[in-house]
Amino acid sequence: MRINSSVPRSLLLAGAFISVFSYGAAAQTPASPQPLPPGSPMIGRPDNEAAQKLAPVAAPPIAAAPDKLPMDKLKVPAGFNLEVYAAGMPNARSLALGDKGTVFVGSRTVDKVYAIVNKDGKREVKIIASGLYRPNGVAFKDGTLYIAELSKISKIEKIEDNLDNPPKPTVIYDNLPKDEAHGWKFIAIGPDNKLYVPVGQPGNNVLHDKDHGQIRRINLDGSGAEVVAVGVRNTVGFDWNPETKQLYFTDNSRDWMSEDLPNDELNRVTKVGEHFGSPYCWQGNIPDPEFGWGHSCSEFTPPVGLMGPHAASLGIRFYTGKMFPASYKNQAIIARHGSWNKTNKFGGDVVVAHLNKDGTVKNIEPIVTGFLQDNKYVGRPVDVMLMKDGSMLISDDWNGAVYRLSYGKAKVAAQ
């Protein structure tokens, strides 16, 4: 956008909101015949050389062979062990656990949902659904698997009895926008027995209609949709605090504002319909340079914790198992997929967010590190999930693998 070059540098706040000016000015400026499309990840990108080197990072399409996984690079604290649980699942994303121990794995860049099954003392990966469109989300309840594609939710009943020949998923809800930007979904079933379905903001930093930027909940038959939270930019992970039953969700903050701000958020829903700020206010205290005018951050619910700049905090589960040390009990374990919109990448780890008595974050400590080596990814954690034995599974969409994190004497997962 050439018109920016005439603006004195001192007037730019990291160049972040300039595209807005050109957005409005586009009609009068012959050199800028088109504003950026509303969904473009490039909206708000400043015009300088360093920023032009940054683009979304795509995972390799082929799953890494088990012996090529970066196990020697991934580090855990003393007493913890990390092993490969299953490999060979291109773009392994969200995780859900069946009653009979089957682990279901969604994907985003391919069309498949996988099942990791224990059979005759060996773990085996099966493809249980294919031909789906960005089936990122999976959830399980009472024998039924729920799958979230880009713009519809479907289910397969009695899935664990039919893993070798599962029926096609049946759609239960499709009253959803079809935007590609932040359209892929994490889903989970709450203590109220309702399915929680996010609808992301349709672009990096955009005003949008009432059908976007929110978390909804629906009954398990697809009826009774209700908006639970708004001002949500893009949440790809949530769970309920086991003590308070409150919904905690990670939210990815906007790109291109600066290298180090804003932080991703960890949010907590205390009442239905709460507004979490996006796109007007970030991390509870930074008014958006573009949309913050006329608003105050005090209008919105601040996050309970900050997860780091561009960190892409995704999967979160509270640790209610008995295997890890007592200090992990009821604390939030969070996968940070890692940044792209930052020269020196940040994240690419699994952390524990220790909580204060009031439910806010006290501190964040790494548990699994090493996905980021010399500013390049050797893996990227997406989701975390508690197993019945108290170990945790971690999915990695870069390598198409799932790892198992355990504590204590190294022992292999129950076969």
Place this chain on the structure above:
Amino acid sequence: MRITTITMALAVASLISSANAAETIEQRAVTCFACHGEHGQSEMENTPSLGGQQAPYALIQLFMFREKLRTFEPMNDMTKAFTDDDLQKFSDFIAKLPKPQPPVDVGDPARMQRGLALAQANRCNSCHNADFSGKENVPRLANQREDYLNKTLAEYKDNSRHGYDGTMADVMGSVTKEQIPDLAYYISHYR
């Protein structure tokens, strides 16, 4: 068009018959050259030049053809029996072919100017680089065939070609159908 179909059918047949033979990548690639041109530059309608393509991008496309995430029957057939290793070998091979050359004519200045303005407004350079050489999972575009660029941009616009991720669908959201020809013209004539 009939010739094209026959050529493709022959190419597919020869590839399938030779799949098990211990051929070098250069020998196997003869099949690719039948449509995509011998020296990285395609001379066939709507068929992309492959030379100098970014290997990670080529790998993603070959993978998507094999998995039928990207639909084009001859390529879906051709890659059906490919192993992961084949996909990798072919994408590395493609990247080493000479990059396509700009057309002899420098292009109509008015159209070039309109295309440049569009490329700037839509920030194609951000991912594809200022010289359209691409990087990693983002393809080289410079001097790609104009008809193929036209076709591809239109397919991204109506979402009939699903990207590996949603980036191009988003980018094409506000590029109008009428603007696509100038953009394709500019990129194909870029020098």
